[in-house]
Amino acid sequence: MKKVDAIIKPFKLDDVREALSAVGITGMTTTEVKGFGRQKGHTELYRGAEYVVDFLPKIKIEIAINDEQLDECIEAITTAARTGKIGDGKIFVTSVERVIRIRTGEEDETAI
Numbered sequence: 001m002k003k004v005d006a007i008i009k010p011f012k013l014d015d016v017r018e019a020l021s022a023v024g025i026t027g028m029t030t031t032e033v034k035g036f037g038r039q040k041g042h043t044e045l046y047r048g049a050e051y052v053v054d055f056l057p058k059i060k061i062e063i064a065i066n067d068e069q070l071d072e073c074i075e076a077i078t079t080a081a082r083t084g085k086i087g088d089g090k091i092f093v094t095s096v097e098r099v100i101r102i103r104t105g106e107e108d109e110t111a112i
Contacts, residue, residue, distance in 0.1 A: 001095070032058075
């Protein structure tokens with residue numbers, strides 16, 4: 001089993017969700033986060049004063065999937081989230097040792 005964490009631009013969330021649904025991945029958790037990488041924020045003007053916005057709004061998507069679904073998942077996220085501009089995001093893949101569904105006690109693949 002794998003856990004996929006994807007950091008994407010907020011306006012791309014619906015596109016990514018639809019792309020994942022199209023490949024059979026329906027469960028996910030999303031969180032509104034802030035951060036920066038190479039994009040390094042930007043300068044804004046408020047009431048005549050300039051200030052730097054270091055942390056930009058992003059969406060973090062977390063998905064637990066079977067190993068067989070990994071390549072389809074990555075391809076769906078990459079295709080749907082790409083704008084071709086800096087700040088499109090990143091995908092992190094980690095191994096999952098164990099999953100337990102609290103309601104039923106199911107474990108591992110059956111719990112996903």
